[in-house]
Amino acid sequence: MEPKNIDDLIAVNEFCASHNIEISFIDLLQQNGLIEISTVESKYFVEKERLPQLEKIVRFYYELDINLEGIETITYLLQRIENQQNEIIKLKNRLRFYEG
């Protein structure tokens, strides 16, 4: 994997402090393969571009009381929905091509 620029990373402890969550929760997510953690000089980071996904997982866990297995399933299904929505866009454009 390409080394990330430090500007593209968010320190895990800062993220946890700002969201009022335990660092152990982030460890748990990593252990379950739900997020990737980068290590730079013995400090743990998450990629900025993964932040919305991580925040979504935090909301699922703390607000909706969904366990990690549930989050994993939901994440997979949401990805499928997104793929299908993209497919619908393509098909609509194809229809427009033939109807237009």
Add this chain to the structure above:
Amino acid sequence: MNYIDYYKILGIDKNATAIDIKKAYRKQARKYHPDLNPNDADAKKNFQQINEANVVLSDPEKRKKYDKYGIDWQHAEQFENAKQYQEQSPGFAGQRYSGAQFGGGFSDFFESMFGGSANAGRSRQVKFRGEDYYAQLQLNLTDAYKTHKQTLSVNGKNIRITIPAGIENGQTIKIAGHGGPGINGGPNGDLYITFSIANLPGIKRLGNDLYTHVDIELYTAVLGGEITIDTLSGKVKLKVKPETQNGSKVKLKGKGFPGYKKDGQFGDLYITYTVKIPTHLTERQKSLFTELSKS
């Protein structure tokens, strides 16, 4: 402005305990939470109602006020004046909810009874992410062909965005942090822009391939020759084979549309020839065609 039955919204009765309320809220929120229903305006509306019901019923002070005045909510202000509370309920302190981040707003009924914010009456400030904004942007094929910057006006603020080449009609991109401002130091919401891309006259796009019709002279079609055509990347010289039939197609590889976020990758351009039959023939031309027809 109508009375809102928060108990009905959460599907609980008036004797529900704090635990019942929490359970009911979570059950409903799992159905309608915007994270689980992306781009679903109905779900968002439902979630706002559920969130509002939870904000009121999970706070003992608000619930008491709501229960006391309920349908007679117009008199709530008198109640407010008579009884000012300062302390926050211990049962409410640890609870998270982020309703305000998903379009946030509370109903007029809520605002009339409790003030404009979910934090009314609470000493502790909770951070909320700002509202997400949704916008639609119209482009034509020429605009979408090249990566370009465009300035948009969103809620009175100008923002300059980069639109990558090859964006698809109907595609939505997210501009992080350009939604509504966060509340109490919370992060800003995001801006979602959906693109509507019109075809150009005579050019159609299908994925990354482009399709167009080109007129050629009868003589060029019969004898072959060279023509110059306009493409989105500029003029292109094209050899026409002798005896080209009307309606025949040729493919110009790599002269189509650029792939979205795929540098250097282009679709193909498909050209359909339309052979133009000459009109207003001179006598000499007519006689030559007659001669040809007999040969």
